[in-house]
Amino acid sequence: MALHSLYVDLNSFFASVEQQLRPELRGRVVGVLPVMADTTCCIAASIDAKRFGIRTGTPVWQAKKLCRDIVFVQARPPVYVEIHHRIVAAVESCTPVSAVLSIDEMACDLMGSDREETNAVKLGRQIKQAIYDQVGEVLHSSVGIAPNRFLAKTASNMQKPDGLVVIRQDELPQRLYGLKLGALNGIGRAVEQRLNQLGIHSVEQLCHASKDTLSRAWNGVEGERYYAKLRGEAVASAPTQRSSVGHSHVLAPDLRDPDSALAVLYRLLHKAAMRLRHYGYCAGGLGLHLHYLKTDAGDARWVDQARFSPHADTFKFNPALAELWQRRPPDPGPILKVGVTLTDLVEHSQVTRDLFDPDDQHEPLNIVLDQINQRYGANTLYFGGAHRGRSAAPMRIAFSHVPELQVENDGEG
Ligand SMILES: [Mg+2]
Incomplete structure (x- = not known):
């Protein structure tokens, strides 16, 4: 089966944007905070901060313990949204963006000769370079290329920062065995617990599980879709073309x-x-x-x-x-x-x-x-x-919400 999907994920996005716009922060351990307060958590950590074990969700007190030289900056959501749109445009200068999945992630469906590995890899390199050239030279990204979007996203997570990973059909499912269950997209804590209850504790066991078992783990059709996605199949959404x-x-x-x-x-x-x-x-x-x-x-x-x-x-x-x-x-x-x-x-x-x-x-x-x-x-x-x-639970506008988020119903998982 050919390579049908390419996935782009920016590394340490918010922190990298700050380093792009404020050169004095480059090479520094940077934590991005929603508000400048000791009681809050990092919503992003720079690539250098991750080397100290600081990541999204690390409390400020702990981040200070992990690295005394950490610099905290306050998040600027409107700036990140603007850079997001410029990144989408940079990727689009290489190939059409099929779906924007979050403020720093997007998927491209591969067409024609781009489905061949050498061309797909070349396109991946072009995209990374276009982001450097058109948006900023410290905006690193990880690109994943695979038979479907789910696996392309998985591939983009396999090498950070600055990755370019291909998962080929003939490498499935063994290529996935080294991953932890929770590292796969779509396996949150609740699903992982149900998988454990069904005797599944590793990705290898997940790949060998039956469709029925996965349906039970996901409480429905998503389990069957997951079974197909793990095998590199293009997965139709059910019900198809639903938008509301x-x-x-x-x-x-x-x-x-x-x-x-x-x-x-x-x-x-x-x-x-x-x-x-x-x-x-x-x-x-x-x-x-x-x-x-x-x-x-x-x-x-x-x-x-x-x-x-x-x-x-x-x-x-x-x-x-x-x-x-x-x-x-x-x-x-x-x-x-x-x-x-x-x-x-x-x-x-x-x-x-x-x-x-x-x-x-x-x-x-x-x-x-x-x-x-x-x-x-x-x-x-x-x-x-x-x-x-209502007043106890006001609606939040999260940073992962991108205005004009494109939603696709082409059915590819
Ligand atoms: Mg990212």
């Missing part, structure tokens, strides 16, 4: 007041989130639709949308809905119909975790929620008082 999941509901006359309408909206949201997880997707946007009952001028519609870094966590969708709800126009009359839509879908396995939330504590809770509701009927377990929790 939503529900709407016409309210009964006694439910047309704001409190009841909001309660219905939460139920619709939780149903949509459950379907989202069932399909193995994350959503990067939430839309709220309200149709008001207008007796004189017909119906009036109001629509608004929130964007965030893609996830599939009901506990995080709740405050986003609460925030949208607050934005609605003040009292234009009874609400006739309500709807929610989860938009900007990306495959769960392709999502880079929120940098502020490296350990997703909610994943097992969401799975339990879905299992109970599937067995005993939707809304058996639901979030009482979720709307009152």
Whole structure:
């Protein structure tokens, strides 16, 4: 099978951007902080800092212990977004970018003769050089080339910094055996625990596991897709070409007041989130639709949308809905119909975790929620008082969220 995908991942992106723009930081141990405070954690560490064991999530006190000479700088998200767009343009000067997966990662589908190894490697070198020439000479990247996108991303992780790694079809699956389970994209802590419970503790065992076993580990179709991805197959998303999941509901006359309408909206949201997880997707946007009952001028519609870094966590969708709800126009009359839509879908396995939330504590809770509701009927377990929790859980704009994140539904995993 030919090489179908090339993956570009910038090394120590935020820290490297700071070193690019501030030459005095080059060669230094740099920690990027969300705020300049001793109580916070590094959201990025420079290539030199990683040699001291400092990485994303290292608390400031610990980073200081690991390297006394560390320099802390405050993150500048708008700057990183601007550089991101310039990097995408640099890559596009070599070959079309098929999907942007995070602020510092993008995938290119290889076409024609680029699918041959020598040409693919040449293209990889060109891309790295284009980033140096067009954006900045200290912006190193790791390029992975493989039969599918999942393996290309895996390859990009195998050599850092400044890597260029090819995984060929005839090297599968042995080439993957040296990796840890958790190092594979799509294997978070919860999935790893379920794999362990099924007797799978290594990538070698994962590669030998049956489709059924993987379906159990992933609680659904994502397991079957994972089975195919490990084998270098191009994997169709299921359901194909899906770009949103939503529900709407016409309210009964006694439910047309704001409190009841909001309660219905939460139920619709939780149903949509459950379907989202069932399909193995994350959503990067939430839309709220309200149709008001207008007796004189017909119906009036109001629509608004929130964007965030893609996830599939009901506990995080709740405050986003609460925030949208607050934005609605003040009292234009009874609400006739309500709807929610989860938009900007990306495959769960392709999502880079929120940098502020490296350990997703909610994943097992969401799975339990879905299992109970599937067995005993939707809304058996639901979030009482979720709307009152709004101020306790304000929506965050994460750095891993890229404005105008391109979402692709070409089905390639
Ligand atoms: Mg990176």
